Amino acid sequence: MVSAVYHDYSSFANTTTFTDVYSNFNQIPELNIFEKLWGSYYYYINHDLFATGLLFFLTHELMYFGRCLPWYIIDRIPYFNRYKIQETKIPSNREQWECLKSVLTSHFLVEAFPIWFFHPVAEFINISFQVPFPSLRTIGFQLAVFFILEDAWHYWFHRGLHYGVFYKYIHKQHHRYAAPFGLAAEYAHPVEVSLLGLGTVGIPLVYGYFTQNLHLFTINTWIILRLFQAVDSHSGYEFPWSLHHFLPFWAGADHHDEHHHYFIGGYSSSFRWWDYFLDTEAGPIAKQKREHRMKLNAEKSKVA
Structure with a gap:
């Protein structure tokens, strides 16, 4: 063979x-x-099935923990405390260790199986893995589509996980850390890992099925970018050079940190527009804006 x-x-x-x-x-x-x-x-x-499984599994582990490591080091350097959003809440080594054990368990018991059998699924729906790759324009367009669609998926399912029994028995685990840190990005209940992870993996599969124009390299690149986004949004740090200062619609750590701090609002993963247009932004500033709008609307009603 x-x-x-x-x-x-x-x-x-x-x-x-x-x-x-x-x-x-x-x-x-x-x-x-x-x-x-x-x-x-x-x-x-x-052995193409084994090669894809090994590649995707190692990519996930190396990129996730490789991206978490700089944030762990930054947490140990007092100079960077000035950039910590919740400046008094530096995660301890014990918290980091407990989180690491849970994340590793999830990686090997929840995520490993679908990763190792991803190749036959991709082959069945005609996702290519051959060389040469698609053009950079095609790859860039598809990555943008995945970011936009995954953000919508994440917003609605994440918001749903904050209701009643879904929060109590599933999502509450992820909110153990009111001041998030990089390693906590994938610290979650297995149901949540599967549900939100389906948006990351399932959207490219559906796209590939309907377009018949997708490559495993593009999916691999997408997973790397999504991992970096997830870890960075949980970092707990706000820098003058943070991406949202240059792309105002990008969510970033300040957006997600407020979600963990206040336990409600700020449900999106990558962008701010769902929370903005549906009025679910988190934090005291967003609350003041809502109260101000309500006051203005009440005054208009009295005049009318």
Whole structure:
């Protein structure tokens, strides 16, 4: 059996190492370095289902904990306390350790199974993993679509998890930390992990099914960006260079920190528009604005 990552191996020399495989792919002029590495990886593993499962699992673990590590270090450096949104609530090493154990358990018992069997699902709905990749324009467009659709999914299901029994028995676990930190991004009940995670993974699958134009590289890139967004929004830090200062519609840590602080409002993941237009922004400033609008509307009613 030979990997289906490329359509023509007729010019390839015999290989025994990954370096040999890369040398073969390096002779294909139309492939860029990322496509050559991608093709070499699949060809070397020579088992596409296993290769995709391993790639996606390692990507998730390395990117998630790799992005959490800088925030853990920042939490230990007093200089950065001035940028902490809830400046007196620095997570202790014990809190970090307890959170880490829970997140790792979730990764191996809840998320690992669907990750390892993602390839046959993708193959069934004709999601490509072959080289070359789609154009940068196509990848960029699809990533934007995923961000927008996932944000809508997250808003409505996250908001639903704040009602009654759903909050008490499911979402309350995630709100254990009123002052969030990076590692707590995926600290959640298994039902919540599955429900909100379905937006991250399911939306690309549905998109791929209907368009028949999606690549596993794009999905892998999307997962990396979504992980970074989730960890950063839980970091608990507001910097002068934070992204929302340049993209006002971007949510960021200040938006999500208020959600954890006040336990209500601020339900979106990546953007601010759902909370803005549906009047569910969190925090005292948003509350004052709502009260001011209510007062103005009451005065208008009296005049009328």
